[in-house]
Amino acid sequence: MTALLSVNEVSTGYAELEIVHKISIQVDKGEIVTIIGPNGAGKSTLLKAIAGVLTKFEGTVTLNQQNVTTLSASNMVTVGASFVPQTDNIFPSLSIKENLEMGGFLRSSGVSERINEVLSMFPELQKRPNEKAGNLSGGQRQALAISRALMLDPVLLMLDEPTAALSPVLREEIFDRIDVIRKTGVAILMVEQNAKEALLRSDRGYVLVAGELVLEQTGPELVANPDVGRLFLGAERNPQIHNEGN
Ligand SMILES: Nc1ncnc2c1ncn2[C@@H]1O[C@H](COP(=O)(O)OP(=O)(O)O)[C@@H](O)[C@H]1O
Numbered sequence: 277m278t279a280l281l282s283v284n285e286v287s288t289g290y291a292e293l294e295i296v297h298k299i300s301i302q303v304d305k306g307e308i309v310t311i312i313g314p315n316g317a318g319k320s321t322l323l324k325a326i327a328g329v330l331t332k333f334e335g336t337v338t339l340n341q342q343n344v345t346t347l348s349a350s351n352m353v354t355v356g357a358s359f360v361p362q363t364d365n366i367f368p369s370l371s372i373k374e375n376l377e378m379g380g381f382l383r384s385s386g387v388s389e390r391i392n393e394v395l396s397m398f399p400e401l402q403k404r405p406n407e408k409a410g411n412l413s414g415g416q417r418q419a420l421a422i423s424r425a426l427m428l429d430p431v432l433l434m435l436d437e438p439t440a441a442l443s444p445v446l447r448e449e450i451f452d453r454i455d456v457i458r459k460t461g462v463a464i465l466m467v468e469q470n471a472k473e474a475l476l477r478s479d480r481g482y483v484l485v486a487g488e489l490v491l492e493q494t495g496p497e498l499v500a501n502p503d504v505g506r507l508f509l510g511a512e513r514n515p516q517i518h519n520e521g522n
Pocket residue numbers: 290295313314315316317318319320321322
């Protein structure tokens with residue numbers, strides 16, 4: 277089977293500085309794939325390059341077998357790949373509904389129908405569409421950012437740390453919504469620091485260290501992997517993680 281998203285030996289970085297080196301990853305249709313790794317490993321840099329925010333120094337990216345290597349971020353959304361950056365992902369001065377309208381501005385039709393569909397997955401937003409986004413809680417803002425990214429019916433949703441700075445309960449809520457979105461046929465590629473929670477809900481995961489891919493396994497395999505536990509899952513603080521999967 278050909279992957280929905282295929283990243284082939286991509287290197288990227290900032291100006292002359294190469295941060296990630298010859299990375300190859302795949303995401304199949306309807307999969308949840310998570311990239312974990314220490315701070316500064318280049319996870320956000322890689323995601324930004326795939327999303328067309330950063331240019332690739334070398335390598336290729338295909339989506340549905342179409343070469344999208346050189347597409348800009350605004351053109352990536354038109355071919356079905358939406359990206360939610362970690363910060364500045366909503367317009368705080370606009371209402372929930374206006375944010376969604378902005379997200380759907382490239383649609384030729386059906387904006388209000390799509391707003392209704394998207395909001396049906398996020399009841400806490402649906403209840404008050406005219407609320408200013410700047411008044412929302414952290415979890416609700418993240419829900420709105422994800423909703424906005426869904427407005428153009430993406431086949432691939434890329435999320436940079438969707439649960440950063442959220443409480444455990446709110447993290448669970450966001451992960452539950454990500455599951456619901458996947459069930460609608462959308463593939464998810466996310467970067468997460470809350471690695472264990474994310475990996476337990478992921479089909480597969482990749483470990484990125486200092487700009488290099490060091491491991492690819494299923495989500496549960498990575499959680500059970502003692503090396504990963506020690507390095508990234510807070511095993512020192514939570515020794516029971518070592519015993520999981522035994
Ligand atoms: N805008 C930028 N300009 C130059 N270097 C950057 C920029 N953003 C990030 N970096 C550097 O790239 C490296 C990887 O950063 P990042 O991709 O944000 O890591 P991660 O998301 O894995 O924590 C870090 O060394 C960081 O300092």
